[in-house]
Amino acid sequence: MSDLTKLKISEARDGLKEGKFSSRELIAAHLTAMGSAKGMNAFITETLDKAVDGATKSDDRRAKGDVGKLEGIPLAIKDLFCTKGVLTTAGSHILDGFTPQYESTVTTNLWNEGAVMLGKVNLDEFAMGSSNETSFYGNVVNPWRRTTDDQPLVPGGSSGGSASAVASNIAMGATGTDTGGSIRQPAAFTGIVGMKPTYGRCSRWGVVAFASSLDQAGPMTRSVQDAAIMLEAMCGFDPKDSTSVDMAVPNFEAALTGDIRGLKVGIPKEYRLDGISSEISALWEKGIEWLKNAGAEIVDISLPHTKYALPAYYIIAPAEASSNLARYDGVRFGLRVEGESLDDMYSKTRGEGFGEEVKRRLLIGTYALSAGYYDAYYLKAQKVRARIADDFKEAYKSVDVILTPTTPSAAFAFGEKGDDPLEMYLNDVFTVPASLAGLPGISVPAGLSADGLPLGLQILGRPFDEETVLRAAGVLEKAAEFTATPTAWWRG
Amino acid sequence: MGMIIQGATGDWEVVIGLEVHAQVSSNSKLFSGSATEYGADQNTQVSFVDAAMPGMLPVINEMAVEQAVRTGLGLKAKINKYSVFDRKNYFYADLPQGYQISQFLQPIVGEGTMTIELKDGEIREIGITRLHLEQDAGKSIHDQHPSMTLVDLNRSGVALMEIVSEPDLRSPEEAAAYVKKLRSIVRYLGTCDGNMDEGSMRADVNVSVRKFGDELGTRCEMKNLNSMRFIQQAIVYEANRQVDILEAGGKIKQETRLYDSVKGETRSMRSKEEAHDYRYFPDPDLLPLQFDDAYIEKIKADLPELPDEKKARFIKELKISDYDAGVLVAEKEVADFFEVVAKGRDAKLSANWIIGDFFGNLKRTSNTLSNTPVSADSLGALIDLVKDGTISNRTAKEVLEEMFDTGKDAAAIVDEKGLKQVSDTGAIEAAIDTIIAANLDKVEQYRGGKDKLLGFFVGQVMKATGGKANPGVVNQLLKPKLDG
Amino acid sequence: MSLDKNTVAKVANLARIRVEEKDLEPMAAELNAILGWVEQLGEVNTDDVAPMTSVADMQMRWRQDEITDGGYQPEIVANAPSEEEGFFAVPKVIE
Numbered sequence A: 001m002s003d004l005t006k007l008k009i010s011e012a013r014d015g016l017k018e019g020k021f022s023s024r025e026l027i028a029a030h031l032t033a034m035g036s037a038k039g040m041n042a043f044i045t046e047t048l049d050k051a052v053d054g055a056t057k058s059d060d061r062r063a064k065g066d067v068g069k070l071e072g073i074p075l076a077i078k079d080l081f082c083t084k085g086v087l088t089t090a091g092s093h094i095l096d097g098f099t100p101q102y103e104s105t106v107t108t109n110l111w112n113e114g115a116v117m118l119g120k121v122n123l124d125e126f127a128m129g130s131s132n133e134t135s136f137y138g139n140v141v142n143p144w145r146r147t148t149d150d151q152p153l154v155p156g157g158s159s160g161g162s163a164s165a166v167a168s169n170i171a172m173g174a175t176g177t178d179t180g181g182s183i184r185q186p187a188a189f190t191g192i193v194g195m196k197p198t199y200g201r202c203s204r205w206g207v208v209a210f211a212s213s214l215d216q217a218g219p220m221t222r223s224v225q226d227a228a229i230m231l232e233a234m235c236g237f238d239p240k241d242s243t244s245v246d247m248a249v250p251n252f253e254a255a256l257t258g259d260i261r262g263l264k265v266g267i268p269k270e271y272r273l274d275g276i277s278s279e280i281s282a283l284w285e286k287g288i289e290w291l292k293n294a295g296a297e298i299v300d301i302s303l304p305h306t307k308y309a310l311p312a313y314y315i316i317a318p319a320e321a322s323s324n325l326a327r328y329d330g331v332r333f334g335l336r337v338e339g340e341s342l343d344d345m346y347s348k349t350r351g352e353g354f355g356e357e358v359k360r361r362l363l364i365g366t367y368a369l370s371a372g373y374y375d376a377y378y379l380k381a382q383k384v385r386a387r388i389a390d391d392f393k394e395a396y397k398s399v400d401v402i403l404t405p406t407t408p409s410a411a412f413a414f415g416e417k418g419d420d421p422l423e424m425y426l427n428d429v430f431t432v433p434a435s436l437a438g439l440p441g442i443s444v445p446a447g448l449s450a451d452g453l454p455l456g457l458q459i460l461g462r463p464f465d466e467e468t469v470l471r472a473a474g475v476l477e478k479a480a481e482f483t484a485t486p487t488a489w490w491r492g
Numbered sequence B: 001m002g003m004i005i006q007g008a009t010g011d012w013e014v015v016i017g018l019e020v021h022a023q024v025s026s027n028s029k030l031f032s033g034s035a036t037e038y039g040a041d042q043n044t045q046v047s048f049v050d051a052a053m054p055g056m057l058p059v060i061n062e063m064a065v066e067q068a069v070r071t072g073l074g075l076k077a078k079i080n081k082y083s084v085f086d087r088k089n090y091f092y093a094d095l096p097q098g099y100q101i102s103q104f105l106q107p108i109v110g111e112g113t114m115t116i117e118l119k120d121g122e123i124r125e126i127g128i129t130r131l132h133l134e135q136d137a138g139k140s141i142h143d144q145h146p147s148m149t150l151v152d153l154n155r156s157g158v159a160l161m162e163i164v165s166e167p168d169l170r171s172p173e174e175a176a177a178y179v180k181k182l183r184s185i186v187r188y189l190g191t192c193d194g195n196m197d198e199g200s201m202r203a204d205v206n207v208s209v210r211k212f213g214d215e216l217g218t219r220c221e222m223k224n225l226n227s228m229r230f231i232q233q234a235i236v237y238e239a240n241r242q243v244d245i246l247e248a249g250g251k252i253k254q255e256t257r258l259y260d261s262v263k264g265e266t267r268s269m270r271s272k273e274e275a276h277d278y279r280y281f282p283d284p285d286l287l288p289l290q291f292d293d294a295y296i297e298k299i300k301a302d303l304p305e306l307p308d309e310k311k312a313r314f315i316k317e318l319k320i321s322d323y324d325a326g327v328l329v330a331e332k333e334v335a336d337f338f339e340v341v342a343k344g345r346d347a348k349l350s351a352n353w354i355i356g357d358f359f360g361n362l363k364r365t366s367n368t369l370s371n372t373p374v375s376a377d378s379l380g381a382l383i384d385l386v387k388d389g390t391i392s393n394r395t396a397k398e399v400l401e402e403m404f405d406t407g408k409d410a411a412a413i414v415d416e417k418g419l420k421q422v423s424d425t426g427a428i429e430a431a432i433d434t435i436i437a438a439n440l441d442k443v444e445q446y447r448g449g450k451d452k453l454l455g456f457f458v459g460q461v462m463k464a465t466g467g468k469a470n471p472g473v474v475n476q477l478l479k480p481k482l483d484g
Numbered sequence C: 001m002s003l004d005k006n007t008v009a010k011v012a013n014l015a016r017i018r019v020e021e022k023d024l025e026p027m028a029a030e031l032n033a034i035l036g037w038v039e040q041l042g043e044v045n046t047d048d049v050a051p052m053t054s055v056a057d058m059q060m061r062w063r064q065d066e067i068t069d070g071g072y073q074p075e076i077v078a079n080a081p082s083e084e085e086g087f088f089a090v091p092k093v094i095e
Ligand SMILES: [Mg+2]
Pocket: B019, B204
């Protein structure tokens, strides 16, 4: 039997259906891969028993003709999703030992479709980061290496564990969450597909909150088709989330017709940043060419407030986080550092429980909401956000999708962007605007940098028009013919 | 009449504003599906949402919205069709989220008014500033463990209406009258059970003092007072404390003060004071709360008759005195009871019986209206027996006592004890003749102008008939005979 | 707007995050760098702009007033660092 871990979800689905292998065999292959890749530090918790048990049950269901959309498919779950009876950490010391007594809606949906959990994957602490260097459980290493040196590279963040697990064939797919680019950016850095659906498409219930008005779960896979399959299983209306949209879930896979003739593709001039690497610019040009060749119409558009998206994001997200993370106080779950008084206990617990980047953002957020500064910071940022959303609304009057690079550069080495948080924040320059506007976006691996690292292109769409986004992404994927894979150094 | 504190430098006026927290009557909590019933075991009426577990989200209870709108309509207030839930951020052990979901800049209900009636009959109009919906916190228990504070989250997330008054109140009595009236209104509306013992209604009291005609002074707030008595005591203490400071040339510091009901004093809560900055912002887990005119109209259409309107109707249509009407409408249960009794009967007589002997007996037997052994129909039947002359008024009072003690019907008691009064003129006439014959000297005196002796003869006849003679008939027959 | 060491201490207290005295100054510098960068939002004209409330043009759904949750005390306190007979226990608060 060929290496089962190399299969895409769509292929494994066919193989299982045709009885070429069982879910038990499929899971076993992935558990072996997981065992040999510890050096990547992708997993915080490996749930081997659960995986074997899940595979057995899946095979039983299949025998009875009860087959879900992801029947028997091995997935990795970002450790931001609460999983009943399984340690959930959000990559933070402050959630030490926290074992939820409930299961998030998104993972519930996945299990209901027959998926099997391999484990909980690493992430930036509370999803705050773009390089997976802020997890209490250590850095996740990118499976890719430059052809020019052996330096370990970051996988991007915050869904870095998800990205590395999928890129290195440990998991067939993984859940990610995207607040300002946390699915799309690591997908680009690891040469996989990552999709953030429209805000409201996936339920946030049971997902540890970072910034409520931005957080959105999505699939990370090795093909656009897989992303469509997985998204369809994950999303759907949830009455437990007031911001979940009561809308039928389309057959996303069926949207992948390969036909984008007449599709209007917008190219925003404001994304042609100074300092963008020439490789990225060249890739973007190629992307434009590919879509044009497939019959799309290219339209130059303007998103005038693009420049302000990052600063607005870095007020809104920390402000919401400062409130969302107030519940980590050592009273009901997680870490408690004893103190002389209640307040002393709070301060010590939170002082020791949160890492540096989280603390920095909580302080910024607290300050931005505090008396006398609310109007100048938070309110102003929310108004600028409305302007950014209006820019997109205006643009979508003349185009169907927008094509941009996903990131301004390829993956970088650990410590390379260490000292200045602002430099790190710039990683999300192309992903944040759509997050602020709540729009669907996907990153597709589209080429390699000169030193052999994957680069991604991003397609953005109208609210709840994931189908068109996927369709365009499918065409892009086909034209790009991205087949490169990382050399499996971690098995050495 | 407002409260006046006479100081060395002149008279001081007391200015009071109230923030009343009224628990919304609903089965489940404001943003979760767990129960709200009082008195359950610790942490049993708690969902993962109420305990603010990671990833939990709020979903609004439609009943809370409806009750807030209904209360707003009862307070003749402006209903805001668009309102916003905000987070009020602070840390406390019984506040699991680290914030309270409340409404800050855009509450569901805006300005309204309420009238209060004072002892001397004066009617005062009190402005309502706003009403908003918010979550209750849990409960911290400080005295059950030697070194720990214990936290029960059963109350966490229960829906509250915070009803804020204008600083229109001028005395402890007015403040109490305000709370009583508010309680009456929400109970009429069925939007809050008004049970202050169980904490269903608590008041934050803001007190300041000023010389008449001056601008408002600096206020202090006393939180969570849960009885009318404490509210009044706290105001008296606090107003005097402030006057003492001002008279001594000092300044009032705006702060939250704790009222210690044991010591009968207020004191600074420095711990709560430091660095208060609630960092309100719209809750991103929720959308704005919106409804249309039709929604409001629907609630308006089945609003019950409220105490003010009911009182006016009792006075106008049932010719009940202003005072009696006021007593009858104060509690909805009383008004309902009265209306059952008065139906098809003399309303004034019914009112007299309820306010007089019926309430007297309730008190005597340590009962309340909710568990009265004498139903409205039973009381009505008793009144009927008086009205049709079966028993005298005096006998009826005894029968009512008996009814309270035994739970029996008036008719049964009258039968059993043979209390039916005698209206047979023949028998009464015979008794009168006997008594006149035996007291000829007194008859002489009566005829000589000593009118008062009429009472003596009536008494004698009643005695002779074992109290059962119909007093009306006795009078009717006795007078002509005495007059000769 | 520039925040000093004392402001950082105040904000840290509001956020109930212990920051060592020696870390206040560097933290102030970091926060100032971020806030300085954010200042550029001032360039955007936001007169007559309503702050964004939701991505989708949707109304908030209301739940029916039914008891559908709760009644599982053991699960509620299962993760508590300190628990006393079904209560959460915290250092004694003196009012
Ligand atoms: Mg208050």
